[in-house]
Amino acid sequence: MYCERLKDLLADYLVGELDEKTLAEAQAHLAGCAACREELESLSAIWTKLGVLPKEQPSAALRSRFYDMLEAYKEGLKRGGIAARPLQSLSSWLSRLVPRRPAYQLALALVLIIAGLGSGYLLNVRSRSNARFEVATLKHEVNDMRRTVAVSLLKQASPSERLMGVSWSVQLDRPGDEIIAALLETLDHDSNVNVRLAAVDALYLFYDHPEVKERLVRSLAGQTSPLVQLSLIDLLVGIRERRAVEALGQLIQDHKINPKVKKRAELGLAQLS
């Protein structure tokens, strides 16, 4: 029956992709079949209605975040890439130079080893001071790059990538406000306990940073996992943060609190006051 066939055609009809012949057939059928006509009308009405949904514009932050990410990626590539790409073409180029017969290959290898040892000895003497300078600048650049990558990783969907983000941040010499903010955000809102725990450990290294102590104190009240609560208490007591006294007091008052956490909070309170 044509009614069934029309169902198959509907999707193409909606986007205007029916060829003329099929369209004519369909129209001929519709002229005589009220049920199909009604269905088609109601379905195309809703299809058309979808057009009222306005096209939204994202905020300007999206664009600037994208360009930051692209810039960081480019930088990372420049450093990682220099080693990787020419090496590939180098090996194909070398393979053409190497003789086929094993005896010659062995001879060539020996010559190269001797030449390598000799020149290595000469170079070593000359370049030691130069290298030290290069390493210093490289270290600085790697630090910059690491910072951007760490922030990106902290925003990833998978917990393991976010964990990696935390451990990248720890390796930074000067973390910068952005990293600190991202770590604090992770501590307060990450859905994964392990990631939050790692963030506590990472923030321990940066507690000298302005606002960090304050935020750690505030975070204690918002944490739900006993593990995170315990390690936050340890941290705050460890750095002798006086402002934690009130938060610890509240924690002890809380009836739903895990007994171990309560005990540790009491102990911490005694140590602080």
Add this chain to the structure above:
Amino acid sequence: MEPKSIWVSPNETRRFVDPTSDNRLMEEIKDGRVERLAILFERYHVMLFNFFLRLTGNRSHSEDLVQDVFFRILKYRKTYQGQSKFSVWMYQIARNAHVDHLRKRKQEMSLDDQFEEPASAETPAVERMSAEIDAALLNRALDRLPLRKKEVLLLSRFQEMKYREIAELMGCDIGSIKSTVHRAIKDLGRIYVELQGGESSCTAKD
């Protein structure tokens, strides 16, 4: 740095852009000229943003997701094969990013969303502008469609994807895409009418 003025809107640009040039850009990006991604970003980010906005209903999540898609494009650029259209590949990535996002949200759901949900589910019935009400109703109706139907509908209606391309990116045959479109639009119409009828009494359970 005012790239916006060149690419007025994705709709408009699509007409002038030679589709092969997406591919050419990707080839260059694969070759290490990653800065060329900026052109693809300017070309597609608004469209992607709207795709995610209709899937998630949340602006800031949608922006995160757009950023995530472009990050993944860089990360997986070597796996791009020139045979399929760039947008097909891009929406594949977009769907994966969305699935990961849902998984992540699900874990967080129990914590914060139980407080947020009721507020956002209310009908903004303050303004009596019919187009706005229509849009709000349609969005709510779209929200009730199962994910697959919703995706297929969005891709075909708003993202300018051909059924053939949607089939390719979802890894199924074109016939099933067409019938999904049919069923999705039918369901949507039914839900829409329901919502219209019970706008205030709100049987908004599932």
